[in-house]
Amino acid sequence: MIKIATIGHSNHSIEDFLLLLKGNKIDAVADVRSNPYSKYASQFSRENLKDSLLKEGIHYVFLGEELGARRNNTALYDIDGKVDFDKVAETTSFQNGLKRLIEGAKKHSIALMCSEKNPLDCHRTHLVAKYLIKAGIEVNHIMADGHATSHDLVIKQSVKQPDLLMSDEDTVYETKGRKIAYKAKN
Numbered sequence: 538m539i540k541i542a543t544i545g546h547s548n549h550s551i552e553d554f555l556l557l558l559k560g561n562k563i564d565a566v567a568d569v570r571s572n573p574y575s576k577y578a579s580q581f582s583r584e585n586l587k588d589s590l591l592k593e594g595i596h597y598v599f600l601g602e603e604l605g606a607r608r609n610n611t612a613l614y615d616i617d618g619k620v621d622f623d624k625v626a627e628t629t630s631f632q633n634g635l636k637r638l639i640e641g642a643k644k645h646s647i648a649l650m651c652s653e654k655n656p657l658d659c660h661r662t663h664l665v666a667k668y669l670i671k672a673g674i675e676v677n678h679i680m681a682d683g684h685a686t687s688h689d690l691v692i693k694q695s696v697k698q699p700d701l702l703m704s705d706e707d708t709v710y711e712t713k714g715r716k717i718a719y720k721a722k723n
Contacts, residue, residue: 603634
């Protein structure tokens, strides 16, 4: 089975971030941030990160245009001005990004990277991982302490009250995904 990990750079030092990757045997990072720059943690700005990874023999690819949460197309937003992840998932760009990621995972141990520490606070879970799971890919989330947690367990741990009409996974995607979705500026 093909496996893909996710990780949030959070406010880690680059040294700690590299240790997290190496500790989980990651040899390629797919950056899924729409804007691959960090004002507060410049070590994670695109070029700085790419250089640091390459020095450690870790490949870097930017997939924020295909798999990022922010979109220019207003048809991908709901009436409240928030990105609708299900609409994004139907785009050719997103589908091509997923295919590229899955093909890469056949040759490399890949971690999707975004900014948020907690995978439940990030589109990498509510958009990208959701559709990787649907494609039959095993997804694990590398936590800040270095251990990897299965996607199923992350979802199950976040369900406070089950919805009798929806699965735990759908409940989390509906409630938490909508809460963290990018909102267009008016």
